[in-house]
Amino acid sequence: MRAxxxxxxxxxxxxxxxxxxxxCTEKSTAxxxxxxxxxxxxxxxxxxxxxxxxxxxxxxxxNTGSKAxxxxxxxxxDRIVSEKENIGPGTKYxxxxxxxxxxxxxxxRPGMKGHGVRQKLTVTGGGKVAKRDPRLDKAVAAYRxxxxxxxxxxxxxxxxxxxxxxxxxxxxxxxxxxxSRIGWERTEPVAESFGTIDPKVDLREADVEAxxxxxxxxxxxxxxxxxxxxxxxxxxxxxxxxxDLKNWQERVGKAEITPTSMANGAKELLDxxxxxxxxxxxxxxxxxxxxxxxxNVEGAQKAYDLLKPVAQENDKALTTExxxxxxxxxxxxxxxxxxxxxxxxxxxxxxTKEQRKELSDAVNALAEPLSKLAAAVVK
Numbered sequence: 001m002r003a004x005x006x007x008x009x010x011x012x013x014x015x016x017x018x019x020x021x022x023x024c025t026e027k028s029t030a031x032x033x034x035x036x037x038x039x040x041x042x043x044x045x046x047x048x049x050x051x052x053x054x055x056x057x058x059x060x061x062x063n064t065g066s067k068a069x070x071x072x073x074x075x076x077x078d079r080i081v082s083e084k085e086n087i088g089p090g091t092k093y094x095x096x097x098x099x100x101x102x103x104x105x106x107x108x109r110p111g112m113k114g115h116g117v118r119q120k121l122t123v124t125g126g127g128k129v130a131k132r133d134p135r136l137d138k139a140v141a142a143y144r145x146x147x148x149x150x151x152x153x154x155x156x157x158x159x160x161x162x163x164x165x166x167x168x169x170x171x172x173x174x175x176x177x178x179x180s181r182i183g184w185e186r187t188e189p190v191a192e193s194f195g196t197i198d199p200k201v202d203l204r205e206a207d208v209e210a211x212x213x214x215x216x217x218x219x220x221x222x223x224x225x226x227x228x229x230x231x232x233x234x235x236x237x238x239x240x241x242x243x244d245l246k247n248w249q250e251r252v253g254k255a256e257i258t259p260t261s262m263a264n265g266a267k268e269l270l271d272x273x274x275x276x277x278x279x280x281x282x283x284x285x286x287x288x289x290x291x292x293x294x295x296n297v298e299g300a301q302k303a304y305d306l307l308k309p310v311a312q313e314n315d316k317a318l319t320t321e322x323x324x325x326x327x328x329x330x331x332x333x334x335x336x337x338x339x340x341x342x343x344x345x346x347x348x349x350x351x352t353k354e355q356r357k358e359l360s361d362a363v364n365a366l367a368e369p370l371s372k373l374a375a376a377v378v379k
Contacts, residue, residue: 035094036121038106040087041065045108045117054123056260056378059095059106063087070109073097073121080192082264085112086271096374098258101125136259136377139306143262144252146302147187151249154183158245162238165220168230177224178288181217182343184245185295188272189265189303193255197248201241204282215240218284225285259307263374266300270367273297278360280348290345293359294333301326304373311376318369318376325366332362 035058037048042065061084063069071093072083081104082097101123109116161180164173184202191198201216208214215237223234273296276282283289304311304322312319336351338344351359 035060036106038062038071038108039064040069040071040108040110042067042110043117045071045106045119047106047119047121050120051122051124054099054101054125057097057099057123058375059097061087061093061095063089063091065089065110067111070107070112070116071095072107072109072116073099074105074107074118076103076105082261083268084264085268086275093371094375095264096260096378097264098260098378099123132259133310135310136307139259139310140257140262142306143190143303144255144257147190147257148249148252150183150186151245151252154180155242155245155249157183158242161220162242165230165238166235170224170228170230173220173230174224174286177217177221177286178283178291179343181288181292182295184248185292186299186302187252188296189269189299190255190257190261192265193257193261194248194251197244197251200244201248205284206281216244217241221283221285259310259377260374262303263307263370263377266303267367267370267373269296269300270363270370274360274363274367278356278363280356283348287348287350288345289348290333290336290351291343294343294345297326297329297333300370301330304370307373307377311373314379315372315376318372321369322366322373325362325369329362329366332359 034052036052038059038061039046040061040063057073059071059073061071066089068089069087070083070085071087073081073095075081081099082095084093084095087093104121104123105118106121107116107118157176157180161173161176164176188198199216202218203214203216204218205214205222219237220234220241223230273293277289277293277296280287280289282292304326308319308322333345334340336346338346
C-alpha cells in the first residue's frame, strides 16, 4: 500500500493538479538554480520562492531537523500533487513535478505526521508553452494501457477470491489471495491518480486510525490466516472489495498520468518496499510479501522501461546504472521462487534476517538512481 494521510481529504483527484496527458504542456523556463529551495526542520518549513511559472517545478529539499520528514506539494484542501516521504535528518532530495497555474501549498511534515508546517505557493501561467517530447506522450499512453490491462485481469481473480470467501472455503481463499493482488501491486506507482481507492482496498491494520472502518484485502487476510474464520462481516468486506476494484478499473482510463508522476511513483514505491515490504509488515498474516514485492518491482520497471528512451538520451550513465540495479534485484528475487514459471514464492517468514538485509540493500541500490529519473526525463 502506498502511504496515505487518512486524517484529511486523501489524495482525491491528484490528477487535477497535473498537466494533460498528451499534447502541449507548459514547460517552465526555470533552470536548476531557479529551483525552489525547501528547508525542513522540526518546527519550520522555509521556501526560497512563493511563486513559480507553470510547468515543471523542482523542489531542492534539505532536512535540517532531527526527525524524518515528508515534503508535499498540495492544493489547500490537501489534494496531493507530488510528495516525497521519509527524508531522513541531514538528507537532501530533489523532487520534480508538473503543475498547472493555481494556488498550492508546500508542506513539511516532521515525523511524517499531522498537518505539518506549510508555505503558500502560487503557480502562474507565465511558463513557456512547449511541445512535450512525443516519446513521453507515447510512454504515458503505453503505461495507461498497461494499467488498464492489469485492472482488467485483476477483477476476475478478485471475484474468484471473494467467491471462495463467501463460500467459507478457507483453503481455496488462501490459495487465491496473493494472486488476486498482483495487478494492483503492479500499478501502485500511479496509485494516487486513482483517488481514494488505495486506502479502501489495501490498508494495513497498523495504519487504521481511531473511528475508521477497515476494509480491503488485509481484513480478509487476517480472517483467513489468524482468525481462521469467515463470517457475514468478512463476506460483506469481500463484496465491497470487488465493488471498489471495479471503480478502480473504470478510473484507469480517466486518470491523468504524466512522465514525472510515473518516475516519482516508481521511486516512492521502491521506498515503500524498503520500509514496509522488506520488513514483512505488508502481509503480516499470510507472509506472501514476496509476491507483492515482485509485482511492485515489475510495475516500477515498466514505468522506467517506457521512459528510458528519453532518459537514456539525457543521462546515459543513469540508465546504465538503472538497468544494472533492476537486473540485480530481479535476479535476487527469483532465487525465492518455488516455481520458476509461476508467481509462487517462499513464505516470507522463512526468509532469514540476513536474507532480508540483502533484499533491502538491493532495493536501496536501485532506489537511489531511480530518484533521478524524473529529472532525467524533463531535461
